[in-house]
Amino acid sequence: MKNNRYIVIVGCGRLGSHLANHLSRSGNSVVVIDKNEPTFKDLSPDFSGFRVHGDATQMAVLKEAKVNQADILIATTHEDNVNLMVAQVAQGIFRVPHVLARVFDPKRMEVYAQLGIDTICPTSVAAEMFLQAVANGAAGRRGANP
Amino acid sequence: MKVLIVGSGKTLYFLSRNFSARGYQVVIINRNPEECIQLSRQLTATVVCGDGSDDDILKDAGAMGADAVLAITPNDQDNLVICQLASRKFSVPRTMALANDPDNAEVFEKLGVSGFSTTHIVGSLIEQRASLEQITNLLPVGEGRVNVTEIVLTGDSPVVGKLLKDIDLPENALVAVVIRDKKPIIPRGATVMLAGDRVVLITLPENHGPVLKAFTGERL
Incomplete structure (x- = not known):
């Protein structure tokens, strides 16, 4: 895997800052966009990327972050609709080759999958893991008391 | 004609009042419970309280049989998603999204949603008058x-x-x-x-x- 890609991360919350720190440390050029400036404090001291303060649903802000040059855009804000809009704009208008959006609402995810937007749904992922853990736990107990 | 309007404030109120007066069947979706109570008292429209970009709420509001959906919330991302859900999931024939940021009117069009910007409209009106x-x-x-x-x-x-x-x-x-x-x-x-x-x-x-x-x- 190449580690010198240009990656735009929208939202600098717990997930966004974690991804930004990680991807920056492994040698990528990272730009983080967030509309609340104080969230940038979650970036680690060795984060070598850029910070753009602004609302990513505005074209001007995406242009400032040079989204047109990005290899990857990841939309991680806590608002599904922001992530979906930014992902579509990045893919449809700025022609970013790889776009990922976090979407909490599994029902909304289906529609955007049809539109060709790659989404990750933390709700579904967590549910799956819980179910698996429950299944394993149950299996384990059955194993202990045959 | 059945029109579904998602939004809040005076624009929503006066639009709904106008449409009702023309004999349209108006359904309002608004997130604020207090505003919903006010609206249902003041207007003949049906008021549904909730997030218009949630498909259960759209379903409750009868999006399936709507002739048009108008999304005029103060958030462009919500307006876009509301219109996309309405047309893709509920096959609403006409949807329109307000672009609060005038740049987004063009963005919406490129993403297949018809968008309009009040800034553009008012701006060009003023220019016309001034000229x-x-x-x-x-x-x-x-x-x-x-x-x-x-x-x-x-x-x-x-x-x-x-x-x-x-x-x-x-x-x-x-x-x-x-x-x-x-x-x-x-x-x-x-x-x-x-x-x-x-x-x-x-x-x-x-x-x-x-x-x-x-x-x-x-x-x-």
């Missing part, structure tokens, strides 16, 4: 049954370069005087209209608008 400043001296004569108007011809006027007799003027209108370089000319059929001419027109109230339009090319 009508070339029309001055509106002077009613004879108890308002005759208007005397002066228009300064700009380069983009449709009459510039034309002979007076070739200008398609409505009936009962007269080009009384053309003032060119401060010199008044009483025009004849062979007088050519030039940019910068100050044209004094005599019109009747009923043809005033069309006559001005013939000289400015603008819709009044």
Whole structure:
């Protein structure tokens, strides 16, 4: 895997800052966009990327972050609709080759999958893991008391 | 016609009132419970309280049978998603999204949603009105049954370069005087209209608008 890609991360919350720190440390050029400036404090001291303060649903802000040059855009804000809009704009208008959006609402995810937007749904992922853990736990107990 | 409007505030209220008055069936989706109670008291519309970009709420509001969905919330991302869900999941034939950021009107169109920007609309209205400043001296004569108007011809006027007799003027209108370089000319059929001419027109109230339009090319 190449580690010198240009990656735009929208939202600098717990997930966004974690991804930004990680991807920056492994040698990528990272730009983080967030509309609340104080969230940038979650970036680690060795984060070598850029910070753009602004609302990513505005074209001007995406242009400032040079989204047109990005290899990857990841939309991680806590608002599904922001992530979906930014992902579509990045893919449809700025022609970013790889776009990922976090979407909490599994029902909304289906529609955007049809539109060709790659989404990750933390709700579904967590549910799956819980179910698996429950299944394993149950299996384990059955194993202990045959 | 059944119209579903997602939004809040005065725009939502007056739009809903207008549509209801025209006999449309209006359904409102609004997130704020207190505003919902107010709206349902003031309007004949059906009010659904919730997030318009949630498909359960759209379903409750009867999106399936709606003829049009109008998303006018203060958040562009919500307006976009509401319209996309309405057209993709509920097959609503017409959807329109308000672009609060004027740049997003174009973005919405590119993403397949018809968008409009009130900033654009109001801005161009103001420009239109302001550009009508070339029309001055509106002077009613004879108890308002005759208007005397002066228009300064700009380069983009449709009459510039034309002979007076070739200008398609409505009936009962007269080009009384053309003032060119401060010199008044009483025009004849062979007088050519030039940019910068100050044209004094005599019109009747009923043809005033069309006559001005013939000289400015603008819709009044």
